[in-house]
Structure formats: C-alpha cells, structure tokens
C-alpha cells in the first residue's frame with residue numbers, strides 16, 4: 125500500500141455506511157450518549173465541510189463538521205474524527221483536521237470547536253477554551269474543550285451554551 129493510493133474527498137451520502145462502521149469501530153456503542161453527539165443529534169452535519177479519506181476506493185477515515193452557535197460565535201463542531209486501525213499513524217487524522225479547518229475558514233466560519241485530547245490537537249492549531257466558558261448538553265471535561273479561532277475576539281465571545289444552528 126502506497127501513500128499515493130490515498131485520496132481525500134468531500135463527504136456525500138454514498139459514504140454513510142462506511143462512516144458508520146468506522147465510528148462504531150473507533151468509539152463503540154456508547155458514542156451516541158457523549159455530549160458532542162447530543163449536539164449532532166440536534167441537526168445535520170455540514171457535508172460541504174466533512175471529509176473522508178479513501179484508500180484504493182475504500183473509505184478508511186472520516187471527519188465531520190456540524191454548525192454550532194457557541195455563546196456568540198457562529199462556528200463548527202469538529203467530530204467524530206476516526207481512522208481505521210489499519211491506517212493509523214500515517215498522518216491521515218492530521219490531514220483530515222487540516223482540510224476541515226481550511227474549508228471552514230473559506231466558508232466564513234468563526235471557529236472550529238471540539239472536545240478532544242490537547243496533546244493531539246494542540247499542534248494542529250487548537251487552543252483551550254476558558255474553563256467552563258461553554259455549557260454543553262451533557263457533561264464534558266472542561267480541559268478538553270478546544271478551539272481554533274478563525275476571527276478576532278473569538279475567545280471572549282465563546283461564553284454561554286453551545287448547540288446546533290441552522
């Protein structure tokens with residue numbers, strides 16, 4: 125398998141079954157109860173900002189982006205991000221995050237927000253959101269709430285509840 129077999133594509137409906145499988149494999153059955161999942165249940169993700177990686181035609185990784193209002197910030201919630209175990213540690217996760225952030229910036233998003241591990245996401249441009257500044261529809265570890273600000277003053281406006289927006 126060579127790196128040049130990998131292609132990154134905008135998600136469409138034909139990827140649904142493979143993405144479901146990838147997320148089931150990565151996160152297991154408890155994934156629907158997580159706080160971020162509750163936001164995703166409030167409305168659809170944005171296909172134009174969601175991407176897959178295919179290896180020789182097979183979908184092996186996915187990142188989704190959901191439009192959110194976070195305090196006063198019109199941003200996007202990144203996740204789930206998952207890479208099939210057979211394809212980990214080749215930079216695919218990093219590349220999907222980079223592509224998603226770029227696309228969000230081009231679309232005029234004010235921020236990319238996620239709940240995740242700071243050691244992984246810090247080098248990708250994520251900063252910690254002020255402790256407990258955002259209220260999620262479920263419990264979260266405040267030290268894992270991260271943001272890539274895409275416009276000025278984002279941190280001061282990230283205060284209040286976070287939920288799906290149209």
Ligand SMILES: CC(C)(COP(=O)(O)OP(=O)(O)OC[C@H]1O[C@@H](n2cnc3c(N)ncnc32)[C@H](O)[C@@H]1OP(=O)(O)O)[C@@H](O)C(=O)NCCC(=O)NCCS
Nearest residue numbers: 150205206207212213214215216217218239240241243244
């Ligand atoms: C996390 C995940 C998306 C990373 O995808 P990937 O394509 O393997 O990542 P990359 O190749 O871009 O980066 C791999 C590096 O990140 C490191 N890494 C992976 N997960 C990490 C974490 N949670 N914290 C810190 N570092 C992490 C790996 O050790 C690896 O280091 P190396 O390059 O020195 O070997 C993938 O492992 C996965 O699907 N995990 C299960 C689902 C998950 O946890 N998703 C993230 C939710 S926050």
